[in-house]
Amino acid sequence: MSTSETSSALLQVDGLVRNFGALRVTDSVSLRVADRELHAIIGPNGAGKTTLVNQISGELSPHAGRIVFNGVDVTTLKVQQRARAGLLRSFQITSVFERFTVLENAALAALGTREHGFRFWQPLMKRRDLVEAAEQALTATGLEAKADTPVEAIGYGERRQLELAMALASKPKFLLLDEPMAGMSPQESAVVVELLKSLKQRYGILLIEHDMDAVFALADTISVLVNGRILLQGPPSEIRDHPEVRAVYLGEEGVDSEEGVL
Ligand SMILES: Nc1ncnc2c1ncn2[C@@H]1O[C@H](COP(=O)(O)OP(=O)(O)OP(=O)(O)O)[C@@H](O)[C@H]1O
Ligand SMILES: [Mg+2]
Numbered sequence: 001m002s003t004s005e006t007s008s009a010l011l012q013v014d015g016l017v018r019n020f021g022a023l024r025v026t027d028s029v030s031l032r033v034a035d036r037e038l039h040a041i042i043g044p045n046g047a048g049k050t051t052l053v054n055q056i057s058g059e060l061s062p063h064a065g066r067i068v069f070n071g072v073d074v075t076t077l078k079v080q081q082r083a084r085a086g087l088l089r090s091f092q093i094t095s096v097f098e099r100f101t102v103l104e105n106a107a108l109a110a111l112g113t114r115e116h117g118f119r120f121w122q123p124l125m126k127r128r129d130l131v132e133a134a135e136q137a138l139t140a141t142g143l144e145a146k147a148d149t150p151v152e153a154i155g156y157g158e159r160r161q162l163e164l165a166m167a168l169a170s171k172p173k174f175l176l177l178d179e180p181m182a183g184m185s186p187q188e189s190a191v192v193v194e195l196l197k198s199l200k201q202r203y204g205i206l207l208i209e210h211d212m213d214a215v216f217a218l219a220d221t222i223s224v225l226v227n228g229r230i231l232l233q234g235p236p237s238e239i240r241d242h243p244e245v246r247a248v249y250l251g252e253e254g255v256d257s258e259e260g261v262l
Contacts, residue, residue, distance in 0.1 A: 008034050008035075009032035009033060009034055009068075010033060010034055010035045010037075010069070010070055010173065010174055010204040011031075011032070011033040011056070011067075011068075011069055011087070011174055011204055011206065012031075012032050012067070012068040012069075013029060013030055013031050013032075013052075013056065013065070013066075013067050013068075014030050014065055014066050014067075014068070015028050015029075015030055015064060015065040015066070016028070016029040016030070016052065016055060016062045016064070016065035016066075016067070017029075017062060017063045017064035017065055018048075018051055018052075018055060018060065018061075018062050018063055018228075019063055020051075024228055025048045025051045025228050026048050026051055026052055026055065026062065026228050027048075027227065027228035027229040028065070028229065029048075029052055029065070029225070029228070029229070029230055030065075030230070031223055031230070031233065033174070033204045033205075033206055033221075034204060035173070035203075035204050036200060036201060036202065036203065036204065037200070037204055037205070037220045037221065038196070038200040038204075038205040038207055038218050038219050038220050038221075039204075039205070039206050039207070039219065039220065039221045039222075039223065040206075040207045040208070040209060040215045040218065040219035040221070040222045040223070041206065041207070041208045041222075041223045041224075041225055042208075042209070042210070042212070042215055042222060042223075042224055042225070043224055043225035043226055043231075044226065044248075047225045047226055047227065047228065048225055048227070048228040049178070049208045049225055050178055050208070051228075052225070053089065053176050053178050053206070053208060055067070056087070056176055056206065057079060057082065057087070057089040057176055058074070058077060058078055058079040058081070058082045059079055059089075061076075062075065069082065069085060069086075069087045069174070070085060070086065070087075070173060072085065074087065080112075083112070083170060085173075086171070086172050086173030086174055087172070087173070087174050087176070088167045088170050088172035088174065088175055088176065089167070089175075089176040089177075089178070090163045090164055090166075090167045090175065090176065090177045090178070090180060095166075096151050096159070096162065096163075096166075097151065098150070098151050098152040099150055099151075099152060100150065100151060101147065101148050101149060101150055101151070102138065102143055102146045102147050102148070102149055102150075102151060102154065102158075102162055102165075103125075103131070103134050103135065103138060103147040103148060104124070104125065104134075105151055105162060105166060106133075106134035106135075106137050106138055106162070106165050106166055106169045107124055107125060107127070107130045107131055107133070107134040107169070108124065108166075109134070109137075109165075109166035109167070109169045109170050110129075110130045110133040110134050110137075110169040110170060110171070111124060111127070111130050112170060130169075133169045133170075133171060134165075134169045135147070136168075136169075137165040137166070137168035137169035138165050140165070140168055140195070140198070140199070141161045141162070141164050141165040141168065141195060142161065142191065142195070143158065143161055143162060143165055146158060156183060156184070156188075157184050157185065157188030157191070160180060160181070160182075160183075160184060160188070160192070161191070161192070161195075163180070164177075164180060164192075164195065164199075168199075172203060173203060173204065174203055174204040174205070174206070175199065175203050175204070175205045175206070176206050177196075177205060177206065177207045177208065177209075178208045179208055179209055179210065180192055180196075180207070180209070181193075181209060181211050181214060182210075189211060189214060192214075193214050193217055193218060196214075196218050197217075197218065200218065200220075207219070215236075216236050216240065219236050220235065220236075221233065221234065221235060222234065222235070222236055222239040224239065224245060231244070232244070232245065
């Protein structure tokens with residue numbers, strides 16, 4: 001990495017280490033992601049990708065190393081503090097309120113990073129700033145037609161789009177996305193690829209994804225994580241042509257991510 005890349009990094013991870021018992025799951029991981037850069041992490045099941053994201057989002061503490069976001073060392077900050085600084089993880093489906101509408105859920109997400117939780121439901125939808133942020137997020141994710149539909153009545157792909165919308169409603173600077181296309185149909189995945197193409201014009205993005213077509217269509221930089229270590233890091237052209245990556249990730253036609261190879 002050149003000095004200029006280092007100084008312009010929006011997210012900077014240095015020498016991150018995390019163990020689970022005797023198992024070192026994150027082994028001296030370093031990476032930089034600039035504003036409006038999409039950095040993809042690929043690697044086999046169990047490589048430590050989600051564990052890495054959990055440390056960057058603040059859900060898990062590293063045992064060594066540091067995380068600098070937007071020039072601030074956030075290594076010891078809580079999830080909500082990082083979110084308020086603009087470092088947002090796409091919401092998990094469990095944090096969605098099933099009976100509330102798509103728009104209400106997005107507005108709630110918008111509130112989440114602006115204030116410490118909420119006490120009363122009623123005033124939420126009277127907050128013009130929150131509703132506007134929520135509406136913009138639904139438009140950006142193609143969900144505006146579902147705004148008034150309760151979440152329990154929308155489809156699986158739409159739920160995953162809602163997770164993204166909720167992250168966007170929170171006014172992020174940076175998006176952490178752990179397999180946003182998991183379980184989607186090819187058509188739904190294609191919608192998300194297009195969406196991410198437009199989002200990367202505005203945000204830094206760290207994307208974990210098993211869908212190699214999506215990764216190579218979207219990534220500016222790819223890190224290959226194996227056994228908690230970064231095996232390779234570089235632009236897609238370099239990664240694609242690397243013999244080891246070809247053998248493991250691209251060599252076999254019809255390799256199914258659910259078979260555990262990717
Ligand atoms: N809370 C935990 N306690 C103990 N071991 C854990 C814990 N979380 C993850 N691990 C282990 O850490 C390793 C990395 O898991 P992780 O979920 O980060 O992998 P991953 O690369 O995200 O895999 P996948 O592609 O399947 O999502 C695995 O061996 C896993 O069993
Ligand atoms: Mg994972």
